[in-house]
Amino acid sequence: xxxxxxxxxxxxxxxxxxxxxxxxxxxxxxxxxxxxxxxxxxxxxxxxxxxxxxxxxxxxxxxxxxxxxxxxxxxxxxxxxxxxxxxxxxxxxxxxxxxxxxxxxxxxxxxxxxxxxxxxxxxxxxxxxxxxxxxxxxxxxxxxxxxxxxxxxxxxxxxxxxxxxxxxxxxxxxxxxxxxxxxxxxxxxxxxxxxxxxxxxxxxxxxxxxxxxxxxxxxxxxxxxxxxxxxxxxxxxxxxxxxxxxxxxxxxxxxxxxxxxxxxxxxxxxxxxxxxxxxxxxxxxxxxxxxxxxxxxxxxxxxxxxxxxxxxxxxxxxxxxxxxxxxxxxxxxxxxxxxxxxxxxxxxxxxxxxxxxxxxxxxxxxxxxxxxxxxxxxxxxxxxxxxxxxxxxxxxxxxxxxxxxxxxxxxxxxxxxxxxxxxxxxxxxxxxxxxxxxxxxxxxxxxxxxxxxxxxxxxxxxxxxxxxxxxxxxxxxxxxxxxxxxxxxxxxxxxxxxxx
Amino acid sequence: xxxxxxxxxxxxxxxxxxxxxxxxxxxxxxxxxxxxxxxxxxxxxxxxxxxxxxxxxxxxxxxxxxxxxxxxxxxxxxxxxxxxxxxxxxxxxxxxxxxx
Numbered sequence: 001x002x003x004x005x006x007x008x009x010x011x012x013x014x015x016x017x018x019x020x021x022x023x024x025x026x027x028x029x030x031x032x033x034x035x036x037x038x039x040x041x042x043x044x045x046x047x048x049x050x051x052x053x054x055x056x057x058x059x060x061x062x063x064x065x066x067x068x069x070x071x072x073x074x075x076x077x078x079x080x081x082x083x084x085x086x087x088x089x090x091x092x093x094x095x096x097x098x099x100x101x102x103x104x105x106x107x108x109x110x111x112x113x114x115x116x117x118x119x120x121x122x123x124x125x126x127x128x129x130x131x132x133x134x135x136x137x138x139x140x141x142x143x144x145x146x147x148x149x150x151x152x153x154x155x156x157x158x159x160x161x162x163x164x165x166x167x168x169x170x171x172x173x174x175x176x177x178x179x180x181x182x183x184x185x186x187x188x189x190x191x192x193x194x195x196x197x198x199x200x201x202x203x204x205x206x207x208x209x210x211x212x213x214x215x216x217x218x219x220x221x222x223x224x225x226x227x228x229x230x231x232x233x234x235x236x237x238x239x240x241x242x243x244x245x246x247x248x249x250x251x252x253x254x255x256x257x258x259x260x261x262x263x264x265x266x267x268x269x270x271x272x273x274x275x276x277x278x279x280x281x282x283x284x285x286x287x288x289x290x291x292x293x294x295x296x297x298x299x300x301x302x303x304x305x306x307x308x309x310x311x312x313x314x315x316x317x318x319x320x321x322x323x324x325x326x327x328x329x330x331x332x333x334x335x336x337x338x339x340x341x342x343x344x345x346x347x348x349x350x351x352x353x354x355x356x357x358x359x360x361x362x363x364x365x366x367x368x369x370x371x372x373x374x375x376x377x378x379x380x381x382x383x384x385x386x387x388x389x390x391x392x393x394x395x396x397x398x399x400x401x402x403x404x405x406x407x408x409x410x411x412x413x414x415x416x417x418x419x420x421x422x423x424x425x426x427x428x429x430x431x432x433x434x435x436x437x438x439x440x441x442x443x444x445x446x447x448x449x450x451x452x453x454x455x456x457x458x459x460x461x462x463x464x465x466x467x468x469x470x471x472x473x474x475x476x477x478x479x480x481x482x483x484x485x486x487x488x489x490x491x492x493x494x495x496x497x498x499x500x
Numbered sequence: 501x502x503x504x505x506x507x508x509x510x511x512x513x514x515x516x517x518x519x520x521x522x523x524x525x526x527x528x529x530x531x532x533x534x535x536x537x538x539x540x541x542x543x544x545x546x547x548x549x550x551x552x553x554x555x556x557x558x559x560x561x562x563x564x565x566x567x568x569x570x571x572x573x574x575x576x577x578x579x580x581x582x583x584x585x586x587x588x589x590x591x592x593x594x595x596x597x598x599x600x
Contacts, residue, residue, distance in 0.1 A: 087572065090575075223567060
């Protein structure tokens with residue numbers, strides 16, 4: 001535990017509570033704004049009325065991706081592995097460009113054409129309303145995203161516990177209640193507005209920390225170069241890139257690059273943007289802010305190492321730095337910044353899990369004729385139950401949770417990437433190829449990350465799994481009949497009458 | 501409630517793709533996607549060259565620019581360069597289009 005005065009804790013906690021109150025307020029405002037709009041419930045709640053501008057979409061995609069990893073475990077790994085970790089994480093800055101640039105426009109057109117508010121719906125429609133795909137994709141998304149949300153809750157609660165001194169239970173409870181309020185009441189609109197506040201706080205935190213930390217390095221050690229030279233003598237792996245092999249580094253570039261089209265939570269931005277001007281703006285705003293957040297925060301790892309080579313828990317690097325270089329008020333801002341990163345990820349994923357439960361499972365298979373009011377009720381109830389279940393798992397995380405979490409991002413990305421990308425651009429891709437690629441990617445990821453690790457060939461498992469998944473999609477599609485003409489007409493051709 | 505367009509129409513699987521008239525917007529999009537992939541390859545190649553080319557040696561013999569090891573500084577410059585490049589291309593070359 002890091003020693004800090006009670007007075008400091010109180011100030012930090014107070015700043016944080018004010019931040020939480022802002023979030024609640026935004027949730028309520030968004031709720032009113034949603035009521036005023038005349039669009040259907042699903043479009044309003046899950047797709048923000050397809051009305052989101054460049055800053056909001058850019059920030060939302062970036063903040064959804066940047067989570068506890070960015071503020072807590074990212075710096076922790078930077079502490080342990082050094083500059084090469086900072087290097088690979090920094091490459092994720094371009095994620096908005098890859099998602100929006102390789103899929104954004106077509107997804108924007110198609111989601112309007114077929115009335116889709118989710119990744120699942122797009123895949124299901126492209127693959128001929130295939131029942132297997134229509135069930136497996138939402139179930140996988142629900143299970144793995146929920147697991148990931150649990151890990152974020154745990155990370156957030158531990159952070160709160162460490163910085164404010166509140167109990168784990170209370171921290172967890174506060175976290176959960178606030179997120180519940182602005183997602184259930186505000187829907188995507190609430191989420192998007194809170195993300196503007198959160199994005200601002202995350203950016204501010206980065207500048208504050210960088211200032212404080214560099215100041216301390218200059219006064220205590222005499223500058224960055226002197227500090228790195230010191231490290232070169234004591235722990236050269238921190239400043240040498242050879243800590244990762246070239247294939248490993250390349251695999252990170254793949255994972256944070258083109259394969260990001262396989263991630264439902266970042267692709268959601270492609271479903272909610274208003275027009276191509278907004279899309280273009282979202283690319284630019286996204287790459288700038290993510291570069292700042294990821295670059296600065298992971299650099300805190302090596303910096304913490306320079307200032308305190310004896311830190312007991314590497315993940316405490318951010319707390320350590322903010323508590324020892326900044327006054328308590330600014331520490332409160334950092335906390336709000338870290339909480340922002342975590343909550344924005346939670347909210348982004350919650351909306352997607354919720355839309356899969358309500359629209360892609362309930363409305364699709366159980367009650368297609370439900371009206372707006374009913375849909376809203378189901379959404380509220382299912383989200384509350386979902387958060388309650390997640391809360392319980394976070395209180396007492398079971399062992400298999402770690403497995404699900406490891407799977408959540410890499411595994412889903414490998415599973416979905418090929419079907420989405422080739423579905424968008426290759427007419428010959430059909431439902432049989434998609435099914436083969438979903439199963440193949442999933443299974444290969446499982447085996448190469450847990451059972452026979454050599455199958456990953458010294459890289460992040462997502463690379464080989466995506467490759468296997470792609471090969472299966474191409475081979476099986478070519479070996480089986482084409483997708484029906486009306487589907488290809490819908491997905492590739494001109495559609496004269498406006499459908500939606 | 502409006503009926504979404506469902507693709508459970510006649511399941512005709514015996515046809516030629518040339519029978520379908522492409523939406524011209526998709527053809528523009530295809531070009532932009534190719535560009536994105538080429539950009540990714542360029543980034544990966546340049547970065548790996550800078551990182552391992554400049555940083556492969558003995559850390560005790562590193563040169564430093566602005567306080568950072570040379571390889572890392574070069575990589576950061578590549579990232580900044582690509583941010584500028586992407587901003588330019590997206591603003592000036594990517595096309596606006598009606599989404600409906």
